[in-house]
Amino acid sequence: MPMKELFTRLGYDELLKQERPLLGENYVLDPASLSSTKDFKAVHESVFLRENPLALVRQIHLQNASKPHTSLNVTLAVCWNGFHDALALLFRFAGSFERAVPLVSVVSTMVAHEFGDFGVAWPWSGKGDPDILAFVRNNALVGIRAHDGAQTPVLLGREVDTALRTRKTTDRYSDTAHELFTELKKRQGEIPRVPSTGKLPLGTLSEGAFKFFFLSASGSVNREAGRAQSWYYRAGTQKGRQEITLYWSDAGILPKRDRLNLDVI
Amino acid sequence: MTLQLSTITFDHDPLSPSTSALNIRRNKDFEVPIPEYDSSIPRTPAESCAAFAKLETTGNNVTIRVHLTIPAAANVTYEVKASGGGVLGKLDPVQVVFSGGVTDQAVDIPLAHRNFPGISRMDITWNWRYRAKGGSKWHHLATTSHRIYVVLAVPPSPWTQVFADKRNPWTDLLDQCCVIASGSVDAPSAAESTNERHPFESCSPLRHRERRGPLRLCSHRRFV
Numbered sequence: 001m002p003m004k005e006l007f008t009r010l011g012y013d014e015l016l017k018q019e020r021p022l023l024g025e026n027y028v029l030d031p032a033s034l035s036s037t038k039d040f041k042a043v044h045e046s047v048f049l050r051e052n053p054l055a056l057v058r059q060i061h062l063q064n065a066s067k068p069h070t071s072l073n074v075t076l077a078v079c080w081n082g083f084h085d086a087l088a089l090l091f092r093f094a095g096s097f098e099r100a101v102p103l104v105s106v107v108s109t110m111v112a113h114e115f116g117d118f119g120v121a122w123p124w125s126g127k128g129d130p131d132i133l134a135f136v137r138n139n140a141l142v143g144i145r146a147h148d149g150a151q152t153p154v155l156l157g158r159e160v161d162t163a164l165r166t167r168k169t170t171d172r173y174s175d176t177a178h179e180l181f182t183e184l185k186k187r188q189g190e191i192p193r194v195p196s197t198g199k200l201p202l203g204t205l206s207e208g209a210f211k212f213f214f215l216s217a218s219g220s221v222n223r224e225a226g227r228a229q230s231w232y233y234r235a236g237t238q239k240g241r242q243e244i245t246l247y248w249s250d251a252g253i254l255p256k257r258d259r260l261n262l263d264v265i
Numbered sequence: 266m267t268l269q270l271s272t273i274t275f276d277h278d279p280l281s282p283s284t285s286a287l288n289i290r291r292n293k294d295f296e297v298p299i300p301e302y303d304s305s306i307p308r309t310p311a312e313s314c315a316a317f318a319k320l321e322t323t324g325n326n327v328t329i330r331v332h333l334t335i336p337a338a339a340n341v342t343y344e345v346k347a348s349g350g351g352v353l354g355k356l357d358p359v360q361v362v363f364s365g366g367v368t369d370q371a372v373d374i375p376l377a378h379r380n381f382p383g384i385s386r387m388d389i390t391w392n393w394r395y396r397a398k399g400g401s402k403w404h405h406l407a408t409t410s411h412r413i414y415v416v417l418a419v420p421p422s423p424w425t426q427v428f429a430d431k432r433n434p435w436t437d438l439l440d441q442c443c444v445i446a447s448g449s450v451d452a453p454s455a456a457e458s459t460n461e462r463h464p465f466e467s468c469s470p471l472r473h474r475e476r477r478g479p480l481r482l483c484s485h486r487r488f489v
Contacts, residue, residue, distance in 0.1 A: 220431045225295060234296060236429045237280075
């Protein structure tokens, strides 16, 4: 039975006809504050912006402090464009493994463990506690890959889902002004101009606790060689009105967004 | 009067991978500077780099664009050539004409002796020389070094040749792929090299799976 057929059997196609609100309040996964992971420590963390579907993805590798062999790889993603994208990411997550998924052992997290709007879980051995668990709550995806994790994935999934389910929601995301763009507009006017293939200095960003991601339909936002905290826009060959979008995040999973219009002449 | 080599641009036509170097970047954050060589900015060969596509350049007049300067306006003509060049080959003498008060002149120099046998990454050096037209003695002009990547063809989607796009091929990846698949002359042999000499070779489960199953490293195969 292929994965798609399994998802359909678990109600995936029906969910695609539905809508869910957007996560409206940030969530920071702090392993020390959760009963399921109080014995774990974060040993590696990475954050990136996925463009298709548009999502901020945070991957956290947790290791049991006393039994390093026991580890959890947790993926948290917020899909900016909503619930359907989170479902699409879940499907990709489930299909991303080199190992053959024991499809007969895959269960719904909603049915078997009573959490998530939709989710799947399975043990690699075909029986026992799940090693892999992934679910969607509103527009957030949670994926857990456990090694020698026993019941921890289910307990962690339930705790994270409770936290996500009880957070405020919203129907749409609005922009938050970022000083990088407000300062630039003061210097260059509301709609800065840049020649085709030319360079527009944007300013400096102190990264510290924040991660910054830029998107642009034409051209690109780059770091200055030798001054990595300074950013500039390199215009493409396409002239006319262009938009740069800045997403930034702190330790949580919900990014903020600001946009800058400019004219490539 | 002293002639000076000011800049060398390999990617001088962002719309043409057949007569110019490819649009590339270092990685998601950093561009490759253009012009790739600038006498006023010290750069390592790896920073002064360019990539060429074998398929698209075959049979075409591939050129580099060189800017030369003289310190004061004069009506004078020079010949410029370069020896060495590795896969890009030596550069035959070209004339550079300064007149009408011009002190900075651009000239396109054909890579007439290039040799792209297959995938490669090579640090090359050109020893530039010049002489006044009609003169007999060649003078040292400059020595420049560059990292040159040769791929079989323009890397397909998700890579793109749209100028200034983040998905222009990354030299951080070319530094791996072009070494791993060095010498490959077609896509199947490049894929085989990549599969056998992948950096994850020591990871036995992955190696086992790659060798037993169908090729999964499609991006590597398609990249080169």
